[in-house]
Amino acid sequence: MQVSKLAKPFKMSFPAISKHIKVLERAGLIVRGREAQWRPCQIQAQPLKEAADWIEQYRQLWEQRLSRLDDYLQELQTQEEQDE
Structure with a gap:
């Protein structure tokens, strides 16, 4: 799922969502791929x-x-x- 779609339901800034995503990624709870300019996330x-x-x-x-x-x-x- 794209970060922008993940951020949509939350009342948080995109940079704040991005920080949360990075923490989850470092914890091994999600992986981020690369599709052209997109960086989709997948839960682990x-x-x-x-x-x-x-x-x-x-x-x-x-x-x-x-x-x-x-x-x-x-x-x-x-x-x-x-x-x-």
Whole structure:
């Protein structure tokens, strides 16, 4: 897709859109081609999938840890109630 078409729905200047495109390109999330004077952009979904997979691993890890913490805190609360 052409940058001008990408920019159309946004209330941003063309230079601002161009900067955003460059950041996405450096991150490997898009690739830019060349067709005559045009520089069409194409999304690269694989890096997003890799990031989502990495985040999912840590989400599961932290959910397990927080669940164990919750169990421990409930155990402490039960002990305090029994001691009263």
